Amino acid sequence: MKEQLKNTLFDLIKIKSVGTNLGEIKKVADYVETRLKDAPLVKRWEHGGKHAVFVSLNSDTSLKVLFVGHLDVVDAEEEQFVPKLEGDRILGRGALDMKGPDAVMIELADKLIKEGRNLDLGFLFTTDEEVGSEDGVAYVLKNGFINAEFAVIPDGGGDFNLVIASKGVLHVKITCHGKATHGSRVWEGENAIEKCIDVFEKIKHSGLFPKEPCNIEEHWHNTINLGKLTGGDSVNRVPDHAEMFLDIRFVAPLTVEKTKEEIKKYLPSDADFEVISYGEPVETPTDNPYLLRVKDSIKEVLHKDVRFIKEHGATDARFFAEKGIHSVILYPIGGNIHGKGEWVSLSSLETLFYIFETFVEKALK
Numbered sequence: 001m002k003e004q005l006k007n008t009l010f011d012l013i014k015i016k017s018v019g020t021n022l023g024e025i026k027k028v029a030d031y032v033e034t035r036l037k038d039a040p041l042v043k044r045w046e047h048g049g050k051h052a053v054f055v056s057l058n059s060d061t062s063l064k065v066l067f068v069g070h071l072d073v074v075d076a077e078e079e080q081f082v083p084k085l086e087g088d089r090i091l092g093r094g095a096l097d098m099k100g101p102d103a104v105m106i107e108l109a110d111k112l113i114k115e116g117r118n119l120d121l122g123f124l125f126t127t128d129e130e131v132g133s134e135d136g137v138a139y140v141l142k143n144g145f146i147n148a149e150f151a152v153i154p155d156g157g158g159d160f161n162l163v164i165a166s167k168g169v170l171h172v173k174i175t176c177h178g179k180a181t182h183g184s185r186v187w188e189g190e191n192a193i194e195k196c197i198d199v200f201e202k203i204k205h206s207g208l209f210p211k212e213p214c215n216i217e218e219h220w221h222n223t224i225n226l227g228k229l230t231g232g233d234s235v236n237r238v239p240d241h242a243e244m245f246l247d248i249r250f251v252a253p254l255t256v257e258k259t260k261e262e263i264k265k266y267l268p269s270d271a272d273f274e275v276i277s278y279g280e281p282v283e284t285p286t287d288n289p290y291l292l293r294v295k296d297s298i299k300e301v302l303h304k305d306v307r308f309i310k311e312h313g314a315t316d317a318r319f320f321a322e323k324g325i326h327s328v329i330l331y332p333i334g335g336n337i338h339g340k341g342e343w344v345s346l347s348s349l350e351t352l353f354y355i356f357e358t359f360v361e362k363a364l365k
């Protein structure tokens with residue numbers, strides 16, 4: 001299996017499927033579709049220039065288990081698109097994030113297809129995760145093209161620990177309006193930047209966000225970041241216009257809607273409020289039967305106890321959470337994601353393959 005995984009991963013790394021490179025995005029989707037063309041059901045969607053490939057092992061689009069991978073990568077220097085094997089490490093852009101795990105999914109699907117297995121199992125490959133997933137996972141799920149009871153997303157965590165929760169995210173732009181005047185006669189104007197700062201201070205101290213250092217374990221709490229503030233054009237002028245961008249991360253029971261409501265309480269009546277992006281928080285119950293089978297499979301293959309972990313950043317799991325679909329996220333061993341020298345351990349990819357194979361048998365028998 002190692003040799004097959006290596007060859008498939010090498011093929012994938014050589015395709016420069018950076019989000020802006022639509023030709024290569026199509027090429028990488030073509031590669032996967034061709035590899036898995038004999039599946040009982042193969043579907044292909046194109047939206048916004050991005051491609052998604054779906055295969056089902058029983059011709060159904062509503063499945064018990066769905067494996068989810070993205071085939072796009074972040075940009076890199078030319079040499080990173082030439083895969084290298086050094087000892088047990090495969091180096092190249094996407095080796096870990098996540099063409100290595102994609103190779104595992106492809107080889108597993110390929111094996112089950114060749115064996116003619118009829119399973120309540122699907123594989124989804126998208127090409128826009130690094131740029132927000134709106135044309136991939138979000139597009140496919142929101143339109144109801146496919147459905148699942150449980151999603152396995154090998155795109156986070158580390159060392160085979162299981163990510164079962166991630167924070168919700170709300171990115172908003174708030175525009176405050178004021179009245180311009182000369183900087184020497186401030187009483188005649190209204191400073192829009194100061195208004196923005198005032199709104200920010202009110203939100204920050206509303207009780208939603210603990211003050212750092214918070215002494216709360218893992219910082220599993222809501223946070224707010226004023227990421228960008230612009231306005232004004234001159235030191236001696238009172239600005240009549242200012243915009244601020246807030247990055248809010250939150251945990252259940254807060255939802256996107258509830259967070260929006262909370263923020264809006266502190267806005268002046270003439271302020272503009274715009275949501276830039278959002279995602280619901282993810283929490284898979286620790287007694288979810290599929291999750292427990294993933295855990296058992298890791299224990300069986302790796303002989304180690306698995307930790308359940310929480311992640312602060314948003315993942316594709318948020319789109320599944322929105323549909324009420326529970327999920328788990330895990331990674332093989334590797335490093336330098338998005339950086340120079342990105343690598344994955346080839347033997348850990350093989351381990352991931354056996355974990356997935358064991359899980360499929362346990363979950364779908």
Ligand SMILES: [Zn+2]
Nearest residue numbers: 212214216219
């Ligand atoms: Zn904290």
